[in-house]
Amino acid sequence: MTYRSILSPSTSSVATGLVTLTVCAWFVMATGAILTDKHSEALVESTRAAVAEQSVVPDDRVTIVVEASRSAAAL
Secondary structure, rough: OOOOOOOOOHHHHHHHHHHHHHHHHHHHHHHHHHHHHHHHHHHHHHHHHHHHHOOOOOOOOOOOOOOOOOHHHHH
């Protein structure tokens, strides 16, 4: 008969816990890097300026007229 303590976790559950802890730590560090990024403010301003330039309404309009005829065989 093999004695196994209920209080000591198995090797696979320890490995799973370590992987979970590592992934959570990576996400926390990535979040901190994104929130403290100083270049993102400049990127937002340059993007807003580019969008403002592109949203200018043109003065002239172009109308395209398509004319076609059908032959009697196509009907």
